Amino acid sequence: MSSFDLRDALEGIKDIANLEIANGHDVSSMSLREVDDILSRAVDSVSHDFSNVTEDDILDIYRSVLKAVVISPQTISPALMTKILDSIASAFTAAADDTSRNVDSLGPDELRERRQILETYAFLLTWFVLGAEKYKGTGTADGASAAPKPRRGRGAKTAAGGRAKKTAEWTWVEQIEPTLGLIVKVLKIRSQRIWTTTVDRETVLEALMGPVYRVMENEAYMKFEGIRANVYQAICLAVKHHNHSKSAQDKLIQILGYSDGLADQVADLLAALAKDYDHTALTEEFLREVADKTWASSDSTGPKSFSRCLIRLGEVAPRLVLKELGALQNHLDNDSYQMRNAIVEIFGALIRDQISQRETAEDKEHVDNTIDNLYEELLRRLLDTSSYVRSRVFQVLIKVLETDGNGRYGKWRMKVTMKCGHALMDKTATVRKYALVCLQTLLQTHTVESVKDGKKFTDLPREHYEEQYEQFCADEKAHKAELVAISKENAPDGQAQPEAEQAQEAAQQEAKTPKKKRSKKRRSEDDDGMDVDGEDGEAEGADDDDDADSIISGDGEHRPKSKEAADEDLTTLNLTGLTEAQQARANLEIERIELAQKYKKIYAASLQFIGAIEMAMETACTLLGSKHKAEVLEAMELFGVAYMYKMSTAEEGMRKMIHLIWQKDNNAPPTTTGEEVVSTKGVRTRLIATYESIYFRPQKLVEQRKVAKEIAKQLIVLTYSMSLAELTSLEELLRQMMDEDRVHADIIETLWLVYEDKRALPAVQRRGAIILLGMFALSKPSVVREKQSILLEIGLGKHGKASADLQLAKYTCIALQRMTGMKKKIKGSLEDNRQRYAMSNAVFRRIIDVLEASTHDRAWFAFAEQALNAVYALAEKPEVVAERVIRDLTRRAFTSAPMPATGQDGSASPPQPHPEQEKEREERDPDAMETDDEEETIKAKAQEGGEEGEEDRAATPQPQAAPGPSQASAVPGGDAGDAFGLSQMFFVVGHVAMKQIVHLELIEREMKRKKHEQEMAAKQGATQTEKEDEIEQVAGNAEDDIGELIKHVREEELLFGERSLLNVYGPLLVYVCGSPQIYKDATLRSAATLSFAKFLCVSGKFCEEHHMLLFKILETSRDPNIRANIVIGIGDLAVSFATIIDERLNDLYMGLGADELIVKKNTLMVLTHLILNGMIKVKGQLAEMAKCIEDGEERVSD
Structure with missing residues (x-):
């Protein structure tokens, strides 16, 4: 037996290259056969008796071969590697099995001998693992044997095919699992009998655990489940049975210090040790050490790795972490945001764990207190300086809210809701995004127990909750009054019960008081848990401040009265001495009071929650215009969720988000520090999907045959409250949906049925139907083209004209314009794809009839604009219709007697006001022309040679009639004319002038196209080069000639030609606009000024002669609407005739200092348009524009 010392041997293999083996073999100089021969001798020896490994010659053979594996692997074939490992593993296994069986029966000498055998095999196995990690086979370079095989390059040849494959198949990764299994088997031996001293035990554990930790340090190995399980088992056995805790703790800390990819595995190991081996000491010590750990500011790996480990440990072993939470909270002051994030994640994991175990916990109060403390600490981190931490808090809250499905912790849900509302104003987009997601989760997880059947009620309509709250308040009062009456039944005569009488009187008074007064009374007396405005007939927005005050207190928290104070009147009742029947009645009333109080509290909390959500949604509306796509998408999702849960305020957000249809679906801008880069689908795509899910699917269960009817109804209702801008955006959205075939034909057919319904439907329904049909026709003209007769019969017939519903007629004309099928013009193209109709078509006759119908309805101006647009879009010769209408309106305006004013129903207008009242009205509303703010957009470009089609032109501002009836106004020549009739005439004249120059542009384009075709046909015989040169030259000259001709017509003929109809009206407009003291009718002045501005845009000659009058009106008029319209007109003049009005453009900046919003807004809009397009330059007025940023x-300001 050799004198083998494990400690010295382990030290020796730390420097294998310089390791001397006394009787070793120079394997590097041997051939593969010679190496195999000497190895076979050792293998045969140990296979015969595992104790032979302690013989010097056998041990030296193994050491010599293993040294070669490390320093000269080319001398060791894969077959030899398999042979070495198999021999060591089989002999080691035999020794371990024999030792496990006989450990109790072995004597001291035998135990000493057995210890050396096991140490020798442990040493050889450790040495083999060192070499195997870098071994790749004969003739190959060193590298990680577990790495995947490299891919063969394209076209590479597999030379030597099978032979090469056979010699390169051995890989260490395939041998790791059985090797670790062997170590696990050895670790199951009771080491105390064999290694009696701590030093010896630690030495052999170092040899055995060395390969385990080397495998664990490799992330690629730990991805294999079998390897990972053996690593966990080996370490757990060493810790549990061999006092390996301290060494394991140090090793795990070391691993986390340089590898963040193993954080989850370390946490799983500690959790398995506690769960499967009932050993928590190592985990507790590990957490304490981590709690005291600090990192240098330059260390990024350490905090990241430890934070991941803590997060994972909090998920898999939350109760272990809870024990050391006090120490771990030191990291809340850590400079590393990753560690603070980890503690936040731990808070969330602990809350979820406590919620899940509450039902089975014996001490539920302790669990509730723990949850309260964790919630409080979690919400406090919303004040963290790092946006990463603040956003992580909301991510954790989302998980917690999804776990707390029963909403048991309602007070914290309310606080979270308020925190989300505040976070929507955070400076970081990522925080705002997750706050929006958290609000969505709050809505989706909110439930209320139904009174009737005890089922969960998830919808959140404020009216329902207010009604239920009021009902339970009344029930409580009634039952209290009944209880007071029962107590008085048994009271001795003559004895007064002042408190009970007061309670009864209060209850009776409450029952008699109307709901509105009771609500106000509760505000003053504060005798209920929560004040709610109970007016179901009032509009929600009528008194927002009072409503907010009644739902949420100043600090955003509900302050219910204490139960003792609420039941104070009941405690004074004398319920003793009651009969059995009275006692039963009293008990029943007490139960009903308690039930009413219970549900009153539930609905009060729900109303408070709804109020907080509504406040947050107001802020979310502003986020729809954010530059960060992620939060825009989440804001849209929030409104969609709120709408699905029937929140009344969601409709406003749905209307505002529709403007996002114009946003380009490009990538989000670079995020600032503290924000994450997101990759999401486009805003327009999400918007269409949201609208489709809400408005193109029934919101209630209906039969399949009624689905289209329900969808049509939803779409029609959508149009009721939309402004012009919102309708324009809705039109684009529906156009895109039609382009993508997302609109079923049954929906369109249902809309037609509503439009042509013979019943007396509400006017808004029929209007909504034709509005939607016109929008759908923008993409598919056949929608209205096939129903032309219905449009004329309904919109321009019995409903549009006969019933004087000019708004229906207006939208019908818009729908008629879609019949042309015109597409957006391609720049430089001479093609005009629009379809035009002969003048004999019935459309024009109907339009003329409605235009000339006797009316004083202010809606006529809006209708007239769209009617003329339809004429110029559809007619082959629109000037024929225009001339007819102008002549008829002029003839009617200049009749000797003024036309009687009639309303929509045909009745005579009210009598003329008293002269003093008229004077007062004029002073209060001078030269007024009221226009809708949404319709005050820049008029059509009248630029010479402009090629914009009429589909790109903005709506013309329309005059509105004066409050009183029309009066006779003096006109040149002593004639008398009806003021409203003159207003109609002027409006039509001005709009025809603008449409005529657009028509001239179309004529110019058509002339150029025909001329170009003629020249192309004439040059068919020429060579290709000659043809291109000559055509280019001739076409250029032809276009110049045509352009000059059209310019001459516009400048000289349209307003000044002897045969021009408009020639008559220019001087008349100048006279009326220049005589405000004579022509005092507000509608007349508005229409005249508007048409005068349009005339100025037509001809440079007319503009040069009269533009000073327009600036004079801008300077002297006291009516903000007229000044706002003039600002728009000056913007158009700056486009068409900049050289003429350049000297007076500085006067445009005066509007920025106006007190009226409409003037200031229009001025800023026009200036912005002109400056961005390079039409004017900012000189000394930059400060005036800058001041608008601070406008209230x-x-x-936006």
Whole structure:
């Protein structure tokens, strides 16, 4: 037997290259056969008797071969590697099995001999593992044997085929699992009998555990489940039975210090040790050491690795972590945000664990206190300086809320809701994003027990909860009054019960008081748990401040009155001495009171929750315009979820988000420090999906045949409260959905049925139907083209004209415009794909009839605009219709007697106001023209040679009639004309002038196209080069000639030609606009000023002669609407005739200092348009524009 010392041997293999073997063999100089021969001798010896390994010659053979494996692997074939491992493993296994069986029967000398045998095999196995990790086979370079085989390059040849494969198949990774299994078997031996001293035991454990830790340090090995399980078992056995705790703890800390990829495995190991081996001391000591650990500021791996380990450990062994939580909380002050994140994750894991075990816990109060403390610490981290931590808090809260499905901890849900609302104003987009996701989770997990059947009620309509709350308040009062009456039945005569009488009187008074007064009374007396405005007939937005105050206190928390104070009147009742029947009644009333109080509390909390969500949704509306796509998507999702849960305020968000249809689906901008890079689908795609899920699917269960009807109803209702801008965005959304075939034909057919329904439907329904049909027709013109007769019969017939529903007629004209099938014009193209109709078509006759119908309805102007648009879009010769309408309106306006004013129902208008009242009205509303803010967009570009089609032109601002009836106004020549009739005439004249220059552009394009085709046909015989050169030259000259011709018509003929109809109206407009003291009718001045601005855009000559009048009106008019419209007109003039009005453009900046919002907003809008397009330059007015950033009105400052 050799004098083998394990400690010296382990030290020796730390420097194998310089290791001397006394009777060793120079394997590096041997052939493979010679090496095999000497190895076979050793293998045969140990296979015969495992104790032979202690013989010097046998041990030296193994050591010589193993040294060669490390320093000269080319001398060791894969077959020899298999032979070495098999011999060591089989002999070691035999020795371990024999020792396990006979350890109790062996004497001291035998135990000493057996110890040396086991140490020798442990040493050889450790040495083999050192070499096997780098061994790759004969003739190969060193490298990790567990690495995957490299791919053969394209076209590479597999030379030597089978022979090479046979010599390179041995890999260490395939041998790891059985090797670790052997070590596990050895570790099951009772070591105290063999290694009696601690030093000896630690030495042999070092030899046995060395291969285990070397395998564990390799992340690639630990991905294999079998290897991972053996590593865990080996370490757990060493710790449990061989006092390996301290060494294992140091090793695990060391591994985490340089490898963050093994953090989860370390946590799983510690959890397995506690769960499977009932050993928690190592985990506790490990956590204490981690709690005291600090890192250098430059160390990024350490904090990341330890934080991952703690997070994983909190998930798999939360109760172990809970014991050391006090120490771990030291890391909340750590400079590393990763460690603070880890503690936040631990808080969440512990809360989830406590919630899950509460039902089975004996001390539920202790569990509730623990959860309260954890929640408090978790929410406190929302004040962390790092946005990573703040966003992680919300991610943790989302998991917790999903676990707390029963909503047991309602007070914390309310606090989380308030925190989410505050976080929506965080400076970091990632925090705002997760706050939005948390709000979605709060909505999805909120449930209320139904009163009727005890089922969970998930919807959140405020009206329902207010009604139920009021009902339970009334029930409580009634039952209290009944209880007071029962107590008085048994009271002796003459004895007063002042408190009980007061309670009864209060209850009776409550029953008699109307609901509105009771609500106000509760605010003053504060005798209930929560104040709620109980007016179900009032609009929710009528008194938002009062409503918010009634639902949420100033600090955002509900302050219910204590139970003792609420039941104070009941404690004064004398319920003694009651009869059996009275006692039964009293008990029943007490039960009903308790039930009413229970549900009143539930609905009060729900109302408080709804109020907090509504406040958060107001902020979420502003996030729809964020530059960060991730939070925009989550804000959209929040509104979609809120709408699905029937929250009334969700509709506002749904309307606002529709403007996102214009946003480009590009990548999100680079995020700032503290934000994460996100990869999500586009905003437009999500918007369409959200609208489709809400409005194109029934929100309630209906029969399959009624699905289309329900969807059509939802879409029609959607149009009721939409503004012009929102309708424009909805039109684009529906167009895209039609392009993608997302709209079923049954929906369109149902809309037609609503439109042509013969019953007396509400006007808004029919209007909504034609609005939607016109939107669908933008993508598919056949939607309206095939129903032209219905449009004329309904919209321009019995409902549009006969019933004087000019709004229906307006939307019908918009739908008619879609019949052209025109697409967006391609720049530089001469093609005009729109379809036009002959002048004999019935459409134009109907339009003329409605335009000339006698009316004083202010909706006529909006209808007239769209009617003329339809004429110019559809007619082959639109000027024929325009001339007819202008002549008829002029003839009617200049009749000797003013036309009687009629309302929509045809009745006569009210009598003329008293002159003093009229004077007062004029002073209060001078030269007024009220327009919808949404319709005050920049008018069509009247730039010379412009090629924009009418589909790209903005809506023209429309005048509205004066509050009183039209009056007769003086006109040149002594004629008398009806003011409203003159307003109609001027409006049509101005709009025709604008549409005519657009029509001239189309004529110019068509002339150029025909000329180009003629020249192409004429050059068919020329060579290719000559043809290209000559065509280019001729086409260029032809286009110049045509352009000059059209320019001449526009400049000289349209407003000044002797045969031009518009020639008559230019001087008339100048006179009316220049005589505000004579023409005092507000509608007339508005229409005249608007048309005058349009005339200025037509001709440079007319503009040069009269533009100063427009600036004079801008300077002197006191009516903000007229000034706002003039600002838009000046913007158009700056585009068309910049050289003419350049000297007066500085006057445009005066509008930035106006007190009226409409003037300031329009001025800023026009200036922004002109500056961004390089049409004007900012000179000394930059400060005036900068001041708008601080404007109190959001629409200006934004």
